[in-house]
Amino acid sequence: DGGITQSPKYLFRKEGQNVTLSCEQNLNHDAMYWYRQDPGQGLRLIYYSQIVNDFQKGDIAEGYSVSREKKESFPLTVTSAQKNPTAFYLCASSPLGRYGYTFGSGTRLTVV
Amino acid sequence: GEDVEQSLFLSVREGDSSVINCTYTDSSSTYLYWYKQEPGAGLQLLTYIFSNMDMKQDQRLTVLLNKKDKHLSLRIADTQTGDSAIYFCAESLNAGGTSYGKLTFGQGTILTVHP
16 A cells, blocks of 8 residues: 555654654655644644755754655654754655645654 | 635534635645644545636535635535544645745644534
8 A cells, every 4th residue: 555654653852862753655756745733833844855865945944854865765853953843743745746745644752 | 925824713513514714825826725634643635626616526525716815615514523623724836936846734723523
């Protein structure tokens, strides 16, 4: 079955640590996206990538980094520079120029 | 700029119709979407409408688009308790723009269905 997989489902981070969230898709989609969801604020775009080895900042990229070494994978690193990282993180993918995204099931990150 | 607005809450009784509204600001939107999110899960695409259409119906779902007022609505007929979720509208822009391929989401409407 084709789909998009995020792991882990829950992640706990200590202050000052970097953590990496995984996103893998087997849909052969060119574009991948990372969104952050906070209650009452909808989804805010962190980074997106339309092609391997290239990615663009979204609206709230500060404190985050990404890589796109393979078409299937788009990991997100939440660095210690991100002051308020506790949130629900959603990864999505889409064919270029086509309608709609396919979303993963999300990773809930909590700072302890 | 891109901005999508939704009301935050809607409460209906089981069996009634639900209407979730959305306004957007970018007149160059090409597609408009409705997504559903159940607790602790990702977003699921419900339906979409191309900007040159006025209406689209898909089983219990009816999407209405008023381009003049930049208003989009989702009507759910015979609402069930399983329809309780957060509903997001989203827009995508013309291929020629720098925002090509990106979706802009509203804040989401929390639909609560009472028995």
